[in-house]
Amino acid sequence: MxxxxxxxxxxxxxxxxxxxxxxxxxxxxxxxxxxxxxxxxxxxxxxxxxxxxxxxxxxxxxxxxxxxxxxxxxxxxxxxxxxxxxxxxxxxxxxxxxxxxxxxxxxxxxxxxxxxxxxxxxxxxxxxxxxxxxxxxxxxxxxxxxxxxxxxxxxxxxxxxxxxxxxxxxxxxxxxxxxxxxxxxxxxxxxxxxxxxxxxxxxxxxxxxxxxxxxxxxxxxxxxxxxxxxxxxxxxxxxxxxxxxxxxxxGLAAGVEGVRVGVARELIDGCDTDVRARVDAAAAALADAGAKVEDASLPSAVHGLSAYYLIAPAEASSNLARYDGVRYGLRVDGDDITEMYTRTRAAGFGAEVKRRIMLGTYALSAGYYDAYYGQAQRVRTLIIRDFERAYESFDVLLGATAPTVAFPFGAKSENPLSMYLSDVFTIPSNLAGHPAISVPYGTGADELPVGVQVLAPALGEPVLFRVAAALERSLT
Amino acid sequence: MGARLSRDDVAHVAGLARLAVTDEELDRFTEQLAAVLDHAADVEALDIADVPPTAHPLPLVNVLRDDVVTPCLDRDEVLAQAPAIEAGMFRVPRILGEAP
Structure with missing residues (x-):
């Protein structure tokens, strides 16, 4: 195109x-x-x-x-x-x-x-x-x-x-x-x-x-x-x-002279080779522009995906309780209010929403709360600590945004877990509450776009955008 | 790691979540949710009881506004979006059982 x-x-x-x-x-x-x-x-x-x-x-x-x-x-x-x-x-x-x-x-x-x-x-x-x-x-x-x-x-x-x-x-x-x-x-x-x-x-x-x-x-x-x-x-x-x-x-034009860039292993591991090549190219371009580029690590980030798919559904199961056919949206009538609720929600929500509501309800239910939701919250602390340690040495982190280029329809839709893996590199920033940006950085397989991801600590938007702008300039 | 998620567990959870599910959905959801929970076994297995949990990324607590009257949503506009209303209120089906 x-x-x-x-x-x-x-x-x-x-x-x-x-x-x-x-x-x-x-x-x-x-x-x-x-x-x-x-x-x-x-x-x-x-x-x-x-x-x-x-x-x-x-x-x-x-x-x-x-x-x-x-x-x-x-x-x-x-x-x-x-x-x-x-x-x-x-x-x-x-x-x-x-x-x-x-x-x-x-x-x-x-x-x-x-x-x-x-x-x-x-x-x-x-x-x-x-x-x-x-x-x-x-x-x-x-x-x-x-x-x-x-x-x-x-x-x-x-x-x-x-x-x-x-x-x-x-x-x-x-x-x-x-x-x-x-x-x-x-x-x-x-x-x-x-x-x-x-x-x-x-x-x-x-x-x-x-x-x-x-x-x-x-x-x-x-x-x-x-x-x-x-x-x-x-x-x-x-x-x-x-x-x-x-x-x-x-600050967009300020450049990256002296900016410390950490290439985070856990934000690359497992990505396709065409995507990896573009992250390597981005790291090289930042080094050429004067940044100090070194390897970095977020050891607990490997647990981020699991933690996210307990925390997000748990919160969703609570937030989506409001869709009950009472105040707005769809209502499917029933003989009593419970039947109205269950019919409305069965008819109104699609399969993935139902899966996440049930997963979240399960993770919050008696007997499982600490094993799932509580553990996931502790992992969240570990990931935040990893970021804090990394940002003692680096101003920003660099990685892939997604493990692959755009995939065909139906490739992952039958297997929810394989779809969830698309988010493996983006989730850690959400768990930590930090800013991150995806910048288009050339193409990979089948001439499809590849994005590279820049991450910064909370309120680190100025350096995040400076680095992103430098990456964009390096392509022209 | 605990016992693998069963079909009865999923039926119970669907009830808690107020979702009517078909037999076919129960089979499929049981398989799919068990696969996700298997993947989460890495988190379940970590020995991190001494790590404090993080519920939220911001340290903000008790964010309150001044206790003064301010404009709110128009009642008629809000009620116009409801599936059923009566006398300025949301109308719902029977909540309590029949009298004995």
Missing amino acids: TTPATATAVALAASVRAGERSAVEVVEEHLARIAARESELHAFNHLMAGDARAAAARVDERVAAGEGLPLAGVPVALKDNLCTRGVPTTCSSRILEGWRPPYDATVVSRLQRAGAVVVGKTNLDEFAMGSSTENSAFGPTRNPHDPSRVPGGSSGGSAAAVAAGFASLALGSDTGGSIRQPAALCGVVGMKPTYGGVSRYGLIAFASSLDQVGPFASTVEDAAVLLEAIGGHDPRDSTSIPGGLPGVVD
């Missing part, structure tokens, strides 16, 4: 602010691209063409009135687990089909304030549980680089939307890699911020100690600008960091 010729978000916003192009014109160009290819790719659960045209016209008025909007007229796609007032928000689940939230997520309000134009709600694995979008109740999204392959997941629709030029930017959520893994498979930039750095007010909860909202973009600079637009303290989110995130845009 050739990437559609499209200006960066930064360039688009500058041209709209300068009056060289109207926001209406920009949104029409993107809607035309969507019309040409959406039926093939299915990036969106809900396209908002009419709302987008109206929003673009309002942006043009605000620009004419002299407002200095950082994302003036930039088309943005939203993962369909972010609440949009009056606009269907489904989490790709039958249980929420037709629901229209009575409020906007904070990140949505902030995007609108910055002058962005929302073009639609993107497909995901149901309730963000999956790594391929095959678990969507509304059918999978296809990878723009090869439509016979998955886009990754769970934010596969957002990654595909940016890769196909349907939107200049997109938002996703990342609980175990759900932004970074699809970004890697679709050849775009995807970033998970420090836990608490971006408001989750209006993000439909999956696993609350892990979930974070973050940006997709086609360049590192665009991702940085988007992060600054959505980040910062939000009194409506009790897990929001009081001081917000440090700025990231200003």
